[in-house]
Amino acid sequence: MDFKLQASGMTIMTASTATPGADPPCRPPSLPPQIAALLERIRAGREFGPNVYSTIDVLRVLYERVLRITPATVDAPDRDRFLLSKGHAVAGYYAVLAARGFVPADWLDDHGGPDSRLGDHPDRVLVPGVEIGSGSLGHGLGLGVGTALGLRAQGLTTPRVYVLLGDAELDEGSNHEAIAYAGAIGLPNLTAVVVDNASASHGWAGGIAARFTVNGWSAATVDGRDHDALHAALTGQDGTRPHVVVAVVENGE
Amino acid sequence: MMREAFVDTTTELLAEQPRTALVLADISAASFAPAAGRHPDRVLNVGIREQLMLGVAGGLALTGLRPIVHSYAPFLVERAYEQIKLDLDHQGVSAVLVGIGGSYDRAESGRTHLSPADVALIDTLDDRWTVHVPGHADEVPALLRAAVDSDGPAYLRLSTLANDRARGGDGALTVVRDAGPGAPLLVAVGPVLDAALAAVADLGVTVAYTHRPRPFDVAGLRALAGAEVILVEPYLAGTSARVVGDALADRPHRLLALGVGRRELRRYGSADDHTRWHGLDAAGLRRSVSAFLAPGRG
Numbered sequence: 001m002d003f004k005l006q007a008s009g010m011t012i013m014t015a016s017t018a019t020p021g022a023d024p025p026c027r028p029p030s031l032p033p034q035i036a037a038l039l040e041r042i043r044a045g046r047e048f049g050p051n052v053y054s055t056i057d058v059l060r061v062l063y064e065r066v067l068r069i070t071p072a073t074v075d076a077p078d079r080d081r082f083l084l085s086k087g088h089a090v091a092g093y094y095a096v097l098a099a100r101g102f103v104p105a106d107w108l109d110d111h112g113g114p115d116s117r118l119g120d121h122p123d124r125v126l127v128p129g130v131e132i133g134s135g136s137l138g139h140g141l142g143l144g145v146g147t148a149l150g151l152r153a154q155g156l157t158t159p160r161v162y163v164l165l166g167d168a169e170l171d172e173g174s175n176h177e178a179i180a181y182a183g184a185i186g187l188p189n190l191t192a193v194v195v196d197n198a199s200a201s202h203g204w205a206g207g208i209a210a211r212f213t214v215n216g217w218s219a220a221t222v223d224g225r226d227h228d229a230l231h232a233a234l235t236g237q238d239g240t241r242p243h244v245v246v247a248v249v250e251n252g253e
Numbered sequence: 254m255m256r257e258a259f260v261d262t263t264t265e266l267l268a269e270q271p272r273t274a275l276v277l278a279d280i281s282a283a284s285f286a287p288a289a290g291r292h293p294d295r296v297l298n299v300g301i302r303e304q305l306m307l308g309v310a311g312g313l314a315l316t317g318l319r320p321i322v323h324s325y326a327p328f329l330v331e332r333a334y335e336q337i338k339l340d341l342d343h344q345g346v347s348a349v350l351v352g353i354g355g356s357y358d359r360a361e362s363g364r365t366h367l368s369p370a371d372v373a374l375i376d377t378l379d380d381r382w383t384v385h386v387p388g389h390a391d392e393v394p395a396l397l398r399a400a401v402d403s404d405g406p407a408y409l410r411l412s413t414l415a416n417d418r419a420r421g422g423d424g425a426l427t428v429v430r431d432a433g434p435g436a437p438l439l440v441a442v443g444p445v446l447d448a449a450l451a452a453v454a455d456l457g458v459t460v461a462y463t464h465r466p467r468p469f470d471v472a473g474l475r476a477l478a479g480a481e482v483i484l485v486e487p488y489l490a491g492t493s494a495r496v497v498g499d500a501l502a503d504r505p506h507r508l509l510a511l512g513v514g515r516r517e518l519r520r521y522g523s524a525d526d527h528t529r530w531h532g533l534d535a536a537g538l539r540r541s542v543s544a545f546l547a548p549g550r551g
Contacts (some may be wrong), residue, residue: 125344131315133339133344142308142309142336142340145305146276146309147316149312153294153316153318156316177302181300181305184300
């Protein structure tokens, strides 16, 4: 299927057009057996919402190819930060964290149980490697701006802060406070990732990337299933301003 | 003035402690311009964006900094309440919130700038919060320094209303006027002390002062309280009633909880006018206390 490229800011990424457009809604993307098995353990016979499958590719590319963080460095001051703002996208998140060794796989079997550390929304106090507790939409980007500023104030210029949001989450006005301010001060170590599965009730006329670029961000809009395109976009910061990656997926709610 | 004391002490703290940071939403930004010039990475004015102000504070704290967050109380506590709950408490991090405007300091601005409910709202949060309500500008520096030095969450509630002189102490109840064993106990919080002292000047009432309603000095209360307790707070009436009730649950007692009323007066005027209208001036307090202590009552 074709993805409309948004010539936003200075950065234009090339989206792959090789992905077949025939995926029916909610069908899981093709997953390696390890991730698929971990997701199955979390699913435990229930139905997953579309958000699980819309987010898994971005999560995999981030953890497999982009983020400088390992189970041994979850408390290292110079680690990259990944903040899951749309906290309901938790099944894929837990599966990826388990696959990468941040949490034991057997935690997945008791998801939501009375003694479980893994609920329907993640809690940073309970889960190693989870940077923020989220669930109420519209909190991650502000926390991400503060995290990026805190790193800068301490001279930590290497680590990047990635915040994952959804297109419907952008309805929350708090995001727009963060977008405007981060752009105005040119916060270079902040990257927002918006998974766009066209689930916002009133859509985003003019496109999602435009909300960011009008405030001075660089932006890339790519096929949210294409790992190479995602990788290029997620590492496409120009070092002078915040960056947004809009990952377009077909599984609308 | 408390606000100036806050600006001066915060400016010192930013210079002394590289771990401190200040987050503003335009309010008082001009007063902090010199500090911002010296510490551009740690004095952050996000513009008129209170949700972001708290979110940024949470993010700074996640990286190990100690944020001070400041605005008018209604915008700091009420508008951004969910950010306080989630971006600080739920993340397991904390900040020092410094509110100005008190209950009705900006009376002439009307309801939008009043926030008598601020302490009550903070009181719904995690019980680790410390709330300081200084009664005089000279109490502010030590309270602010203690709050910043601790690792816990704190709210400093500054006001243009003040007592004639500062009272030190760590927030434990301090007896200002002792009417002897078994006398009714009046606890005055912050800037209401002078009016309370005047109100009961010729009544047999012990008066104790605190500038730290949370954690409330429960041990001190139990040591001083007889069968009658009068609470006078400069914010929503009854805010500390549950604390007093819990502290004295094993004793027969009567409690009179005075403070700012819930009804919107829909009047401008001055802070002194509102003090009078809410019955928190000496004459109003005397009326309430006399009725409470009148023979045959209860």
